[in-house]
Amino acid sequence: MNTTKSIELFNRAQESIPGGVNSPVRAFRSVGGTPLFIQRAEGTYLYDVDGNRYIDYIASWGPMILGHAYAPLVKAIQEQAVFSTSYGAPTELEIKMAELIRSMAPNVDLIRMVSSGTEACMSAIRVARGYTGRNKIIKFEGCYHGHADSFLVKAGSGVATLNIQAVPGVTASTAADTLTCAYNDLAAVEQLVAENKSQVAAIIVEPVAGNMGCIIPQAGFLEGIRKICDAEGIVFIFDEVMTGFRLARGGAQEKLKIDADLVTYGKVIGGGLPVGAFGGKRKIMEMVAPLGSVYQAGTLSGNPIAMIAGYTLLSILNEQPKLLKELNEKTVYLRDGLDKVLKASGTPYVINQLGSMISVHFSDKPVTNFASAAAANNDLFKKYFHAMLKRGVYLPPSAFESWFLNNAMQQEHLDTTIKATEESLKEIL
Ligand SMILES: Cc1ncc(COP(=O)(O)O)c(C=O)c1O
Ligand SMILES: N[C@H](C=O)CCC(=O)O
Numbered sequence: 338m339n340t341t342k343s344i345e346l347f348n349r350a351q352e353s354i355p356g357g358v359n360s361p362v363r364a365f366r367s368v369g370g371t372p373l374f375i376q377r378a379e380g381t382y383l384y385d386v387d388g389n390r391y392i393d394y395i396a397s398w399g400p401m402i403l404g405h406a407y408a409p410l411v412k413a414i415q416e417q418a419v420f421s422t423s424y425g426a427p428t429e430l431e432i433k434m435a436e437l438i439r440s441m442a443p444n445v446d447l448i449r450m451v452s453s454g455t456e457a458c459m460s461a462i463r464v465a466r467g468y469t470g471r472n473k474i475i476k477f478e479g480c481y482h483g484h485a486d487s488f489l490v491k492a493g494s495g496v497a498t499l500n501i502q503a504v505p506g507v508t509a510s511t512a513a514d515t516l517t518c519a520y521n522d523l524a525a526v527e528q529l530v531a532e533n534k535s536q537v538a539a540i541i542v543e544p545v546a547g548n549m550g551c552i553i554p555q556a557g558f559l560e561g562i563r564k565i566c567d568a569e570g571i572v573f574i575f576d577e578v579m580t581g582f583r584l585a586r587g588g589a590q591e592k593l594k595i596d597a598d599l600v601t602y603g604k605v606i607g608g609g610l611p612v613g614a615f616g617g618k619r620k621i622m623e624m625v626a627p628l629g630s631v632y633q634a635g636t637l638s639g640n641p642i643a644m645i646a647g648y649t650l651l652s653i654l655n656e657q658p659k660l661l662k663e664l665n666e667k668t669v670y671l672r673d674g675l676d677k678v679l680k681a682s683g684t685p686y687v688i689n690q691l692g693s694m695i696s697v698h699f700s701d702k703p704v705t706n707f708a709s710a711a712a713a714n715n716d717l718f719k720k721y722f723h724a725m726l727k728r729g730v731y732l733p734p735s736a737f738e739s740w741f742l743n744n745a746m747q748q749e750h751l752d753t754t755i756k757a758t759e760e761s762l763k764e765i766l
Pocket of ligand 1: 456
């Protein structure tokens with residue numbers, strides 16, 4: 338595989354951009370090698386600057402649910418752009434977007450647009466703190482809620498990939514307000530809440546975790562947290578930045594049949610443009626300025642180009658439920674195919690899958706939390722990643738990330754991926 342131009346660009350990028358990338362997970366640090374510089378993407382394929390083509394399992398970390406350069410989205414963005422790219426004043430499009438989300442997702446009475454998942458989660462915990470008058474939050478090891486200071490404690494995604502234990506710049510007092518426990522450990526949540534009686538403002542969770550590979554909530558885990566939150570007056574926040582409108586029309590709340598008090602959304606609701614949102618129950622969201630005094634703002638919030646992209650994508654998903662059904666069925670097909678070739682290889686493995694989120698862990702034990710994801714044979718994952726890349730399949734460059742399917746994938750792409758896995762395992766084992 339010729340990657341000369343990517344290597345040249347990476348060398349050049351490192352002169353001007355920290356580590357050569359604008360988000361650390363792109364740097365291939367944990368798998369080694371040079372990140373590929375992408376020129377364009379269409380349907381299910383990414384094309385790099387050297388002209389190589391890859392089946393894409395990143396999907397821009399979630400939003401490309403219907404594939405890249407999806408024609409109705411491109412058209413809607415083009416049509417909107419001629420009316421200018423930002424006004425700093427309200428538009429009807431923002432109302433339509435809010436109404437659409439309210440009609441699709443449970444428990445969203447009021448919703449505020451922001452420009453990233455980080456902002457959405459950061460704002461949600463501020464609202465929860467304002468609402469409860471409490472300071473502490475509980476998050477789960479290996480979950481990632483963006484890079485706001487409060488979340489950079491035992492975080493997943495790039496923080497775990499780079500093995501950063503404590504993030505310089507996050508003050509000890511901020512970190513002390515973030516309590517953590519293992520994902521799927523309800524008893525630990527009960528204990529933390531009891532030890533910090535009447536001090537916990539919010540419990541924030543990825544309802545299906547995608548930032549330590551894909552980790553599925555065990556039966557009773559989220560239900561148990563819901564009960565604790567109700568009993569203790571704690572705000573239960575679902576971070577649906579990955580799962581929202583992907584796992585089901587109403588996101589993880591609908592798929593798992595659990596109500597959240599606040600929900601955060603991100604990249605998915607902008608169809609790949611920089612968007613986020615936080616919303617939830619009226620009595621909590623009424624705290625947000627200018628209605629209440631929990632201040633939150635954004636010059637580009639509700640940006641018309643981002644709104645039209647998100648509105649177009651969500652409308653299509655809303656009107657054609659068969660699309661998410663198809664996507665989930667394709668993921669099950671992939672899971673079964675991978676299962677077959679992994680079993681035949683004789684190497685220990687675990688496949689975690691729910692909806693169109695999936696990950697392979699080289700482990701002989703169930704992978705149910707960050708500790709078990711980290712205990713897997715991640716050296717083998719590195720080899721697997723490169724063997725797959727060589728065969729034209731672009732997986733996330735870390736074992737601590739979920740893979741995302743897109744609905745432009747056809748059986749031939751899934752079969753190619755399964756075959757590539759079979760060949761890769763023969764090469765690396
Ligand atoms: C679950 C989750 N929450 C929050 C974020 C932060 O979103 P962003 O990168 O848009 O700030 C991400 C991804 O980055 C995420 O996966
Ligand atoms: N896991 C992260 C978000 O989903 C990866 C994206 C990033 O941080 O660049």
